[in-house]
Amino acid sequence: MAPVKNGRVLFNEIPTGLPVAGRTTVYDASQTIDLDSVPLNGGFLVKTLVLSIDPYMRGKMRDPSVKSYSPPYFTGEPLSNYGVGVILRSENAAVKPGSHVYSHAFLFQEYFVANDASAFTVLENKENLPWSTYVGVCGMPGQTAHHAWREFAHPQKGDVAFVTTGAGPVGATVIQLAKKDGLKVIASAGSDEKVEFMKSLGADVVFNYKTEKTADVLQREGPINIYWDNVGGETFEAAIDAAAPRARFIECGMISAYNGQAPYYVKNLVLIVGKQLKISGFIVMDLFAKHLAEFYREIPAAVARGEIKYLEDRKLGLEHAGEAIVDVQTGRNKGKSVIVVAQE
Amino acid sequence: MAPVKNGRVLFNEIPTGLPVAGRTTVYDASQTIDLDSVPLNGGFLVKTLVLSIDPYMRGKMRDPSVKSYSPPYFTGEPLSNYGVGVILRSENAAVKPGSHVYSHAFLFQEYFVANDASAFTVLENKENLPWSTYVGVCGMPGQTAHHAWREFAHPQKGDVAFVTTGAGPVGATVIQLAKKDGLKVIASAGSDEKVEFMKSLGADVVFNYKTEKTADVLQREGPINIYWDNVGGETFEAAIDAAAPRARFIECGMISAYNGQAPYYVKNLVLIVGKQLKISGFIVMDLFAKHLAEFYREIPAAVARGEIKYLEDRKLGLEHAGEAIVDVQTGRNKGKSVIVVAQE
Numbered sequence: 001m002a003p004v005k006n007g008r009v010l011f012n013e014i015p016t017g018l019p020v021a022g023r024t025t026v027y028d029a030s031q032t033i034d035l036d037s038v039p040l041n042g043g044f045l046v047k048t049l050v051l052s053i054d055p056y057m058r059g060k061m062r063d064p065s066v067k068s069y070s071p072p073y074f075t076g077e078p079l080s081n082y083g084v085g086v087i088l089r090s091e092n093a094a095v096k097p098g099s100h101v102y103s104h105a106f107l108f109q110e111y112f113v114a115n116d117a118s119a120f121t122v123l124e125n126k127e128n129l130p131w132s133t134y135v136g137v138c139g140m141p142g143q144t145a146h147h148a149w150r151e152f153a154h155p156q157k158g159d160v161a162f163v164t165t166g167a168g169p170v171g172a173t174v175i176q177l178a179k180k181d182g183l184k185v186i187a188s189a190g191s192d193e194k195v196e197f198m199k200s201l202g203a204d205v206v207f208n209y210k211t212e213k214t215a216d217v218l219q220r221e222g223p224i225n226i227y228w229d230n231v232g233g234e235t236f237e238a239a240i241d242a243a244a245p246r247a248r249f250i251e252c253g254m255i256s257a258y259n260g261q262a263p264y265y266v267k268n269l270v271l272i273v274g275k276q277l278k279i280s281g282f283i284v285m286d287l288f289a290k291h292l293a294e295f296y297r298e299i300p301a302a303v304a305r306g307e308i309k310y311l312e313d314r315k316l317g318l319e320h321a322g323e324a325i326v327d328v329q330t331g332r333n334k335g336k337s338v339i340v341v342a343q344e
Numbered sequence: 345m346a347p348v349k350n351g352r353v354l355f356n357e358i359p360t361g362l363p364v365a366g367r368t369t370v371y372d373a374s375q376t377i378d379l380d381s382v383p384l385n386g387g388f389l390v391k392t393l394v395l396s397i398d399p400y401m402r403g404k405m406r407d408p409s410v411k412s413y414s415p416p417y418f419t420g421e422p423l424s425n426y427g428v429g430v431i432l433r434s435e436n437a438a439v440k441p442g443s444h445v446y447s448h449a450f451l452f453q454e455y456f457v458a459n460d461a462s463a464f465t466v467l468e469n470k471e472n473l474p475w476s477t478y479v480g481v482c483g484m485p486g487q488t489a490h491h492a493w494r495e496f497a498h499p500q501k502g503d504v505a506f507v508t509t510g511a512g513p514v515g516a517t518v519i520q521l522a523k524k525d526g527l528k529v530i531a532s533a534g535s536d537e538k539v540e541f542m543k544s545l546g547a548d549v550v551f552n553y554k555t556e557k558t559a560d561v562l563q564r565e566g567p568i569n570i571y572w573d574n575v576g577g578e579t580f581e582a583a584i585d586a587a588a589p590r591a592r593f594i595e596c597g598m599i600s601a602y603n604g605q606a607p608y609y610v611k612n613l614v615l616i617v618g619k620q621l622k623i624s625g626f627i628v629m630d631l632f633a634k635h636l637a638e639f640y641r642e643i644p645a646a647v648a649r650g651e652i653k654y655l656e657d658r659k660l661g662l663e664h665a666g667e668a669i670v671d672v673q674t675g676r677n678k679g680k681s682v683i684v685v686a687q688e
Contacts, residue, residue: 069618267607267609269576272595273595273598273627278623278624279624286620
């Protein structure tokens with residue numbers, strides 16, 4: 001067969017503030033690939049179906065000399081992240097042609113050859129869910145919500161939970177897990193449309209943090225026993241002020257500090273002692289060993305039954321990845337951001 | 345018998361910054377008491393032997409309308425805190441004349457009548473330790489060190505612990521517990537004399553934070569796996585910067601924020617997520633149920649054997665309590681601050 005186009009999204013320039021599509025990242029359509037003859041060298045050829053766009057990708061767009069929990073992107077090379085694809089050819093018995101695989105090691109390319117089978121999970125998808133759910137509610141974001149809720153929330157009867165970025169794929173799942181546990185849930189997001197979505201998930205108190213002050217809402221509806229933090233800064237401070245004794249703070253992210261904004265300095269850290277707060281930062285990968293098996297047993301089935309709802313912001317075509325990255329950093333996306341690279 | 349003087353230390357004025365002896369607190373010698381005939385009304389008469397001066401007393405010197413984890417002091421009334429005394433008379437079968445008792449409910453008075461026997465613990469003191477140790481290494485400060493270390497430290501082979509206020513009764517005990525667990529211990533204090541004391545306790549790296557920058561020491565000797573925080577502010581920030589992944593922060597106090605100093609704003613809270621820090625604020629009273637029995641089984645005996653050392657800053661006479669309070673807030677005390685009110 002003749003070579004076909006192999007579109008890629010390259011990391012082009014380290015951003016200082018927000019990433020800029022077309023500058024921080026560029027779409028490149030110059031490469032081609034011969035799917036029949038490209039050498040596999042013992043590996044396997046993957047056709048990318050969906051790619052995930054996640055907030056933490058901003059942290060990988062750094063000077064590679066800066067150490068962090070996730071490896072950096074290198075300029076001139078394709079981005080990488082969670083994705084789902086189908087195996088076209090394979091020289092590795094563990095990865096059969098026709099199977100669908102999930103991995104954090106997807107290149108932002110239409111096709112790529114991989115070698116490390118241990119980085120790829122074969123998806124059974126007995127429930128016949130859309131493949132995109134496996135990078136969202138059934139993938140890393142859903143796992144983030146599930147694993148950390150199981151590990152750190154310790155929900156008790158009568159508890160009040162406050163969930164930030166409650167319309168995102170992590171926050172939306174947290175809201176639903178908290179409601180399953182019988183809690184009162186306060187949830188915030190940055191648009192009235194997102195607020196409506198959180199309401200539809202069963203959150204008891206929903207608000208747009210751009211038009212209503214978080215501190216005022218928590219003052220009225222708190223105190224809070226569990227705080228799901230995706231935001232940091234002033235919101236973290238408001239949560240400390242509104243925390244009940246022995247409240248649990250689940251530190252999933254602090255997006256307010258990711259893009260070089262003027263930092264907001266939290267003034268009330270001394271209350272951590274008197275209120276006996278338990279503040280737990282986490283990286284979901286470290287919780288897989290303990291919680292992933294339960295996740296795959298419970299969550300895809302609950303999604304298929306409609307007990308856990310999700311919302312996707314789908315963009316069709318790899319050339320839209322750069323915009324999607326910016327949308328996620330600025331909160332313009334509505335639901336889990338997914339790039340549909342190809343239909344089956 | 346004729347009435348005798350019953351000296352008292354009264355809370356006189358709510359301080360705005362540091363307490364001032366003679367103004368925030370005043371010594372009053374005008375009251376007398378007839379030890380033979382003072383009515384007990386079903387209670388018991390206590391002769392105060394030693395009183396403890398602790399950093400957290402500053403938090404009780406507040407406007408009583410401000411809620412906190414410990415009840416406020418009221419102006420015009422005697423201070424109260426941990427103490428040891430001997431029972432002179434009793435109308436309560438649980439509290440026998442001649443027994444020695446320990447309680448957080450000691451009034452800053454030479455003699456007082458109490459009613460709530462449940463607030464008083466009868467001390468056996470089989471080891472015949474000085475009674476003052478029961479407000480120090482064998483009392484609340486020692487319990488604070490022991491309980492929180494057992495609850496939150498999770499020491500592992502090869503770990504490095506950083507202990508602030510390492511010459512105080514809590515910090516000194518933490519240093520020794522960490523050394524018993526085989527850890528490398530970095531410890532800081534505010535004078536060269538205190539640094540020498542910490543060295544004598546076995547700490548591996550000791551420094552005077554007034555002459556050497558905490559961040560520099562941690563940069564050189566870290567990363568740290570356990571941080572014992574009594575300080576907050578800039579030291580907390582340095583500890584976050586120097587923290588190893590999954591480090592445990594034991595938030596015992598933040599004395600840098602107690603006396604109205606210009607606040608230091610911690611700039612690197614975002615690292616809580618990426619480093620997966622576990623930050624635990626605590627109040628020792630909430631840990632008694634789980635750890636106090638073990639404490640009384642192990643610690644007084646270890647102190648008697650000389651395996652756990654302690655240092656006391658003793659002042660003789662109730663009239664010195666006001667100065668002692670200021671000393672503790674400014675770090676001028678050398679070792680556990682104790683007021684010896686009376687010999688037996």
